[in-house]
Structure formats: structure tokens, C-alpha cells
Amino acid sequence: MAIYLDHAASTPVHPEAAAAMQEVHVDPLLMANPSSAHAAGQAVKVRLEEYRRRVAERFACEPASVIFNSGGTEGDNHALLGMLGNAPAGKHLLISAIEHEAVWETAQALAQTGLRLSISPV
Known part of the structure; x- marks a missing residue:
């Protein structure tokens, strides 16, 4: 069994998170830009805002306080x-x-x- 000690550089994705992300990675309609005006973009925006609400609920804060970034x-x-x-x-x-x-x-x-x-x- 390998032991990985450089979690400051990158960290393996938890299997539960990977499973949740898999759908987004393979469905072309879920890869749309949530800032786009077209239907696919707006559908992704709705989903993203639901995730924001769920994270906020978990951390007992307002959804507007949850910020997703690229890294x-x-x-x-x-x-x-x-x-x-x-x-x-x-x-x-x-x-x-x-x-x-x-x-x-x-x-x-x-x-x-x-x-x-x-x-x-x-």
C-alpha cells in the first residue's frame, strides 16, 4: 500500500465526492457555463445554487457566504x-x-x- 504525504500539493478525491462529480464530468449538458443565458447554462446554474445551499446548510451559514473557486x-x-x-x-x-x-x-x-x-x- 502506497503512502501519499504531499497533500499540500494535491489530495486524492474522496470516493463519495468522485461519485457525485462523475455525472457532471460525463454529461455534456452538465458541463455548461452556469453564467450562460442558454437553457443548459441555466440548468447548471440551478444545480450549482442547490449545491451552494447544501454547503451553507452544512456549515450553518447563508448561501451567499459560500464561494466556489477553481483552486x-x-x-x-x-x-x-x-x-x-x-x-x-x-x-x-x-x-x-x-x-x-x-x-x-x-x-x-x-x-x-x-x-x-x-x-x-x-
Whole structure:
């Protein structure tokens, strides 16, 4: 049995999640862009909003608070810029010395706007 230790880079999909996603991966009508005005896009939008509602219910939050993104880099950017993008100068951000490059670059960009950036050694 192989032991995989690089879950920071990628993680195997849980079988239950893979089964749920399988339908979307093989049905051409479910691959439509949910932002499209055509019928297939709108059908996908309805389904996506149902998934958003279910996630929100699981985490006891409003559906509008659930954001789906394409991966880690987009998620890192969204988290940092969403919290600190309009922060007044002088706010303080502490990151670790081993953060992903996406966190480093976004943190450094925020520091250019007046955010105080500190790096914690590991």
C-alpha cells in the first residue's frame, strides 16, 4: 500500500465526492457555463445554487457566504484580498515563512498598499 504525504500539493478525491462529480464530468449538458443565458447554462446554474445551499446548510451559514473557486491560489487570493483588500493603512498581516507562493505574492502586494506585513519563522 502506497503512502501519499504531499497533500499540500494535491489530495486524492474522496470516493463519495468522485461519485457525485462523475455525472457532471460525463454529461455534456452538465458541463455548461452556469453564467450562460442558454437553457443548459441555466440548468447548471440551478444545480450549482442547490449545491451552494447544501454547503451553507452544512456549515450553518447563508448561501451567499459560500464561494466556489477553481483552486488553492484563487482561494488564497480571495481570502486575503477579501479580508484585507480595502483595509486601512497600518493593519497588520502575519504569515509564516513557509506559506504558498500565492499567499506570499498577495501579502507582498497588500504590503505595497500600506499593510504591515510580518513573517513568522517556522
